[in-house]
Amino acid sequence: MEKAVELDNQYPATHRDAMCIPTYESMGLRAPSANFSKFSPVTYLCGNSLGCMPRATREAVNSELDAWADRAVESHFRHRGEPQGLTSWVDIDLPLSNLLPSVVGGLESEVAVMGSLTANLNALLVAFYRPNSQKFKIICEKGAFPSDFYAFLNQCAIHGVDPEEALVRLEPREGETYLRTDDIIKAISENSEQLALVCLPGIQYYTGQLFDMKKITLYAHQFEDVVVGWDLAHAVGNVPLQLHDWGVDFACWCSYKYLNAGPGGIAGIFVHEKHAQVASHTQEGYMPRLAGWWGNNRERRFQMKEVFEPISGALGFRQSNPSVIDVVALRSSLEVIKDFGGIEALRERSLLLTGYLLKLLQNSPFYHESLTATPQSKPGFTIITPLDEDERGAQLSLLFSPHHDDPKLDTMEQVFKYLNERGVIVDERRPDVIRIAPAPLYNTFQDVFRTVDLLNKALQHV
Known part of the structure; x- marks a missing residue:
């Protein structure tokens, strides 16, 4: 613990007090020792969820x-808080166009807040996946978050494409836990003549692998008519992004993880400026999309004319007026991130926190270097996240063994229960994975130390 205290003094969580950390009382938990009171914050390492x-x-x-x-309705155009800098609801989401670009590495015209992640992915696929008899394949991952897979499957159904032929689903090599960049590049090359879309996660939700988005995007764009999109659910607010410079065609993300916008918070999209052409639906050059009045020319939006003239850039992909409550919740969090120093500053502290977590885990007597080295007879864990800091974000995913179908006897379930009862809040992914993600905005090195200390004690009791 002395080292953790030293690191907290050297690299303090300067904005921890800007966040509401659940307490033992609020979580309905008993303080575990005399060192804690019911008002003490729990150890919350679940910002990835x-x-x-x-x-x-x-x-x-x-x-x-x-x-x-x-x-009431007058707030759309005459907000009572305008003298204090608040925004009338007709433009409520526009101030975020000043805050998001630095988070995703885009231009103001390339970002918009709207909808939810899966809804936005479906909307962007409608616009960007335009298969024909020659170009129809989608490169995705076999272990994708199910919602993404459903979206790809649905696109195949909409366009009458056989998913068995269209979906090139990549998976790690036998005995490995994450995809190699070279294997992704190889798949792009081998399918280039029929490839229409590459759509992968910036960070894999289960393993925590950070993909080489720049290399993959640039390589895929060497081939004619290949579109590249990214699901940034676990990357946005976690790692630096340069979507514009990398030439990414589109991206989408949620905001309730590292962006702290609240459960089901409003999501966001990126559309590269090369796709920003404006034409009404009656003109040549119009880009078909899921259209709605909030994406229409603002000057004509309330004229209710039957001509859809999309706003240039990402704003033209919006459909409905956004939830005001959700927008201001996201805005308040983005302002905290900006005040911290932005994503680069967060990433710098994140590398230190997760690096410390990795070191403590590797020093655990229950740690095993690989899946094959994990004995099935006694409790232990391995790390399925890349160990190279350039290939991961804040999250480390721990795979526990042995597995048992009875939750009361399963190693992971017992460890998770032990941690939770003592106020260490992490994330479980059945059957055998616990995800631990120190959030640089508010977690401390002492949080990390306590988590690993209790994890070791939990395994002693299994």
Whole structure:
């Protein structure tokens, strides 16, 4: 613990007080020892699943509730808080176009907040996946988050394409836990003549692998009419991104993980400026999409004319007016991130935190270097996340053994229960994985130490 205290003094969590960390009392847990009270914060290393709430969010949301109560529909154009810098609802999402570009490495015209992750992925696929008899294949991963796979499968059904022929689903080599970049490159090359789309996660949700987005995007674009899109659910707010410079065609993300915008918070999209051409649906050059009035020319939006003239850039892909509450919740969090120093500063501290976590885990008597080295007879774990810091974000995924179908006897389930009861909040992914993700915005090195210390004690009791 002395080393953890030293590291916290050297690299403090300067914005921890800006966040609401659950307490033992609020979680319905008993303080584990005399060193903790019911008001002590728990050890929350689950920001990869749901980020903690910024304290500023409550005031931001309440301001909009007050506007709704006091002026109702008039708040769309005459917000009571305008003198204090608040935005009328007709433009409520536009200030985020100033905050998001630095997070994703895009231009203001290339980003928009809208909808939810899967809805946005489906919308972008409608616009960007345009298969024909020659170019129809989609490169994705076999272990993709199920929602992504459903979206790809649905696109095949919409276009009358056989998914067995269209979906090139990549998986790690036998005995390995994550994809090699060279194998992705090889798959692109081998399928290039029939390839229409490459769509992969920036960071794999299960293993925590950070893909080489720049290399993969640039390589795929060597081939004619290949579109590259990224699901950035676990990458946005976690690692630096340069979507514009990499030439990414489109990307989408959620905001409730590392962006701390709240459960089901409003999501976002990126559309590269090379796709920003504007034409009405009656003109040549129009890019078909899931169209809606909020993506229409703002000056004509309320004229209710039957001509769809999309706004240039990502804003033209919006469909409906956004949830005001969700927008201001995201805005309050993005302002905290900006005040911290932005994504580069977060990444710098993240590497230190997760590096410390990795070191402690590798020093555990229960750690095994590989799957084949894990004895099935006694409890232990291996790390299925790449050990190279350039190939991962904040998250480390631990695979436990032995497995048992009875949760009361299963190693992972017992460890997870032991940690949770003592106020260490992490994430389980059945059957055998626990994901641990120190959030650089609010987690401490002492959080990390306590997590590994209790993990070791849990395995002693299994």
